[in-house]
Amino acid sequence: MPENARIHYRTCNLCEAMCGLEITHRNGKILSIKGDKEDPFSKGYICPKAVALQDVYTDPDRLRKPVRKTNSGWQEISWKKAFDLVESGLKDVQNKYGNDAVAIYQGNPSVHNIGMMLFSSPFFKALRTKNRFSATSVDQLPHHFASQFMFGHSFLLPVPDINRTQYFFVLGANPIASNGSIMSASGMPDKIKALQARGGKMVVVDPRNTETALKADRHIFIKPGTDVFFLAAILHVLFKNGLTGQEKFPEWIAGKEKLKGIFDRFSPERVAEITGVPAQTVITTAKEFASASSAVCYGRMGVSTQQHGTLCQWLINLINIVTGNFDREGGAMFSNPAIDVVKFSAPNGTMDKYNRWHSRVRGFPEFGGQLPVAVLAEECLTAGEGQIKALVTSAGNPVLSTPNGRQLEKALTTLDFMVSIDIYINETTRFADIILPPATGLETAHYDLAFHGLAVHNTAKYSLPLFKPVNGARQDWQIYKELTRRMKKRYSFAEKISDLFITPSRLLNHGLKKGIYQLNLRKLKKYPHGIDLGPLKPVFPEALYTPDKKLHLAPDILLNGLSKLSLEPVHTGNRALSLIGRRHLRSNNSWMHNSLRLVKGPTRCTLMINPDDAKERNIRSGDRVTVTSENGKVELPAEVTEQLMPGVVSIPHGWGHHRSGMRMKTAEANPGVSINDLTDDLFVDEISGNAAFSGVKVRVALAD
Numbered sequence: 001m002p003e004n005a006r007i008h009y010r011t012c013n014l015c016e017a018m019c020g021l022e023i024t025h026r027n028g029k030i031l032s033i034k035g036d037k038e039d040p041f042s043k044g045y046i047c048p049k050a051v052a053l054q055d056v057y058t059d060p061d062r063l064r065k066p067v068r069k070t071n072s073g074w075q076e077i078s079w080k081k082a083f084d085l086v087e088s089g090l091k092d093v094q095n096k097y098g099n100d101a102v103a104i105y106q107g108n109p110s111v112h113n114i115g116m117m118l119f120s121s122p123f124f125k126a127l128r129t130k131n132r133f134s135a136t137s138v139d140q141l142p143h144h145f146a147s148q149f150m151f152g153h154s155f156l157l158p159v160p161d162i163n164r165t166q167y168f169f170v171l172g173a174n175p176i177a178s179n180g181s182i183m184s185a186s187g188m189p190d191k192i193k194a195l196q197a198r199g200g201k202m203v204v205v206d207p208r209n210t211e212t213a214l215k216a217d218r219h220i221f222i223k224p225g226t227d228v229f230f231l232a233a234i235l236h237v238l239f240k241n242g243l244t245g246q247e248k249f250p251e252w253i254a255g256k257e258k259l260k261g262i263f264d265r266f267s268p269e270r271v272a273e274i275t276g277v278p279a280q281t282v283i284t285t286a287k288e289f290a291s292a293s294s295a296v297c298y299g300r301m302g303v304s305t306q307q308h309g310t311l312c313q314w315l316i317n318l319i320n321i322v323t324g325n326f327d328r329e330g331g332a333m334f335s336n337p338a339i340d341v342v343k344f345s346a347p348n349g350t351m352d353k354y355n356r357w358h359s360r361v362r363g364f365p366e367f368g369g370q371l372p373v374a375v376l377a378e379e380c381l382t383a384g385e386g387q388i389k390a391l392v393t394s395a396g397n398p399v400l401s402t403p404n405g406r407q408l409e410k411a412l413t414t415l416d417f418m419v420s421i422d423i424y425i426n427e428t429t430r431f432a433d434i435i436l437p438p439a440t441g442l443e444t445a446h447y448d449l450a451f452h453g454l455a456v457h458n459t460a461k462y463s464l465p466l467f468k469p470v471n472g473a474r475q476d477w478q479i480y481k482e483l484t485r486r487m488k489k490r491y492s493f494a495e496k497i498s499d500l501f502i503t504p505s506r507l508l509n510h511g512l513k514k515g516i517y518q519l520n521l522r523k524l525k526k527y528p529h530g531i532d533l534g535p536l537k538p539v540f541p542e543a544l545y546t547p548d549k550k551l552h553l554a555p556d557i558l559l560n561g562l563s564k565l566s567l568e569p570v571h572t573g574n575r576a577l578s579l580i581g582r583r584h585l586r587s588n589n590s591w592m593h594n595s596l597r598l599v600k601g602p603t604r605c606t607l608m609i610n611p612d613d614a615k616e617r618n619i620r621s622g623d624r625v626t627v628t629s630e631n632g633k634v635e636l637p638a639e640v641t642e643q644l645m646p647g648v649v650s651i652p653h654g655w656g657h658h659r660s661g662m663r664m665k666t667a668e669a670n671p672g673v674s675i676n677d678l679t680d681d682l683f684v685d686e687i688s689g690n691a692a693f694s695g696v697k698v699r700v701a702l703a704d
């Protein structure tokens with residue numbers, strides 16, 4: 001080790017994989033970032049994004065002080081002044097138009113930040129607005145819906161027991177690039193190798209032959225957005241061939257009579273034209289799944305963000321349950337975390353809330369206190385009582401991450417007031433009147449409240465901040481705490497006193513003590529690499545939150561959705577192609593493109609297109625092409641590749657940094673285009689309102 005250098009251990013906060021880092025540093029400078037071999041969860045694995053954490057820390061473009069928009073540009077202001085302006089801005093709008101006129105949007109990094117997780121809810125409550133939005137509804141809302149109606153709690157999310165399964169059946173996920181989601185599992189390449197070494201199989205269903213599909217024992221191409229038919233056909237085969245363990249269902253599994261006959265019409269032959277999957281492939285896969293000594297069906301982003309996302313997640317759960325692969329080793333299981341977020345969020349064993357209010361324009365029901373973000377723009381743009389007039393964004397970039405981003409941009413210009421809690425002036429926050437920048441990443445303490453609860457192995461780890469926030473920078477939780485104090489309509493003396501003492505570490509300590517392992521923060525700090533708490537263990541029926549303590553196989557809302565599915569193939573028009581997204585290992589949603597170290601190398605924001613479709617349009621790799629949808633047009637280089645199924649094209653999300661008025665030099669120099677300038681806010685999962693990104697119809701041509 002270099003002289004005078006020191007080592008700091010922490011967990012990477014960038015994605016769900018919770019990799020342990022070993023950071024060597026000296027006098028405030030980072031010398032190296034490596035994988036921590038002694039971390040019991042990640043065992044030394046990291047990806048290139050972790051190394052870029054230092055670039056976020058040192059980035060000269062990152063905001064360190066609050067800024068206010070003026071006619072002559074952004075002006076740094078004091079924290080006191082910034083809070084005063086935010087308070088008056090939000091209060092003015094609420095006094096004039098009512099509480100609901102202030103909307104909030106919370107983005108992805110909030111789930112990776114314990115302070116934000118714990119201190120944002122009181123602020124949302126203080127605002128008393130029904131217009132709450134988050135990245136959940138451009139992502140995993142269908143998972144929450146299925147869990148809510150089947151198991152009684154939206155956070156009771158099953159994860160694949162990847163370390164012990166013999167058959168890993170993956171739809172719409174690319175964990176080699178994404179490192180896993182709703183499956184915290186650092187080191188996926190090794191996990192897949194280990195599965196195959198013990199005689200297990202991996203089957204991947206994806207319109208692209210992805211990095212993950214390339215490692216699979218079988219890759220099945222599927223037409224975007226049609227997985228619901230494919231999954232129903234799998235269940236058809238299972239029921240038709242008596243491959244379900246129905247007679248052995250325990251008494252806490254309710255509703256098997258309601259499943260009778262519902263998959264009859266989805267024979268593999270009948271759905272083959274819709275899905276593009278040959279009938280025999282469906283039959284073979286279903287039979288293999290049922291006969292494996294253990295098996296798990298797992299579907300993520302690609303099946304969640306489509307027109308029938310909620311039905312897909314329901315059918316995936318059903319496949320696991322009816323084949324006896326649910327809540328048991330090697331199947332779909334639940335984590336046993338040191339702090340159980342499910343119990344904390346519903347201490348009385350009550351179900352989550354649903355349908356208490358609706359979005360004003362399109363009438364979407366609220367779920368868990370939130371509305372789908374696909375309605376945010378129309379709620380700002382449609383005049384009338386209850387119109388959104390102010391917005392708070394926090395750790396989110398909805399202009400790039402939500403469907404029809406160009407429409408949202410228009411909507412943001414109509415607001416009376418906007419405030420963003422964010423570290424950058426980017427595509428979204430440039431519309432704000434005030435930006436409050438928190439300390440971030442290496443300056444924060446870390447405990448994965450969310451992801452320990454979605455992990456494939458039980459561990460617990462607490463990381464101290466590596467660096468002290470500079471110039472009195474505030475943590476996200478401190479910003480939220482101050483905003484809550486200022487926005488509370490009533491604030492009792494007792495609340496004031498207790499607020500003085502509430503910090504994330506106190507809450508964390510309390511949660512650990514109440515948890516099943518009866519840990520505490522002092523003890524956890526003694527294990528800088530984390531504590532191994534063992535493999536996943538079964539939790540049902542005790543963990544069920546339904547009022548009757550039963551698992552519901554066939555909730556009415558899902559049954560109705562399935563019965564409405566039409567088997568008539570949809571005709572898409574001449575030469576239309578079907579658009580999907582993709583993720584790359586060296587990119588993290590929309591906000592890491594300011595790290596030169598990470599974005600260097602070949603251009604990644606390309607239109608992937610199959611050679612047949614390219615030839616028909618006279619397109620060669622590297623040519624600039626235009627992609628046009630009903631909502632917009634973008635121009636980018638083509639990448640002709642066999643990876644894509646014929647009829648399908650792919651653009652990664654999170655790009656499009658060419659907008660004016662930002663302050664992200666590296667990102668602006670290599671801007672790419674935003675796929676969400678093409679996607680459609682009206683194209684959503686009909687049950688949950690989650691955005692449907694897969695299968696947007698586009699036309700592709702050589703650029704002039």
Ligand SMILES: Nc1nc2c(c(=O)[nH]1)N[C@H]1C(S)=C(S)[C@@H](COP(=O)(O)OP(=O)(O)OC[C@H]3O[C@@H](n4cnc5c(=O)[nH]c(N)nc54)[C@H](O)[C@@H]3O)O[C@H]1N2
Binds near residue numbers: 113426438582679
């Ligand atoms: N077409 C298409 N659209 C998609 C997707 C897709 O696959 N295809 N994926 C969707 C998914 S899964 C997601 S999760 C969303 C993500 O979309 P969002 O959550 O809306 O946005 P991010 O790109 O994650 O941007 C995160 C923001 O947080 C800021 N930030 C980073 N660290 C901190 C911090 O510590 N504190 C605070 N306060 N701010 C911080 C960054 O500067 C950035 O502005 O995009 C969704 N959109």
Ligand SMILES: Nc1nc2c(c(=O)[nH]1)N[C@H]1C(S)=C(S)[C@@H](COP(=O)(O)OP(=O)(O)OC[C@H]3O[C@@H](n4cnc5c(=O)[nH]c(N)nc54)[C@H](O)[C@@H]3O)O[C@H]1N2
Binds near residue numbers: 180584
């Ligand atoms: N490197 C990196 N890692 C990340 C992120 C990142 O931006 N970069 N983002 C993080 C976030 S916020 C999330 S939510 C997770 C997401 O993690 P994953 O769910 O693994 O997400 P993706 O890598 O987008 O994989 C989705 C796959 O679905 C496929 N797909 C698209 N449409 C369909 C369809 O209709 N049917 C089927 N069967 N497949 C389809 C796509 O081709 C793609 O391979 O990744 C996280 N990890």
Ligand code: SF4
Binds near residue numbers: 012013046050
């Ligand atoms: S896989 Fe995720 S958690 Fe692990 S180092 Fe990369 S970004 Fe960080």
Ligand SMILES: [Mo]
Binds near residue numbers: 108139
């Ligand atoms: Mo996500």
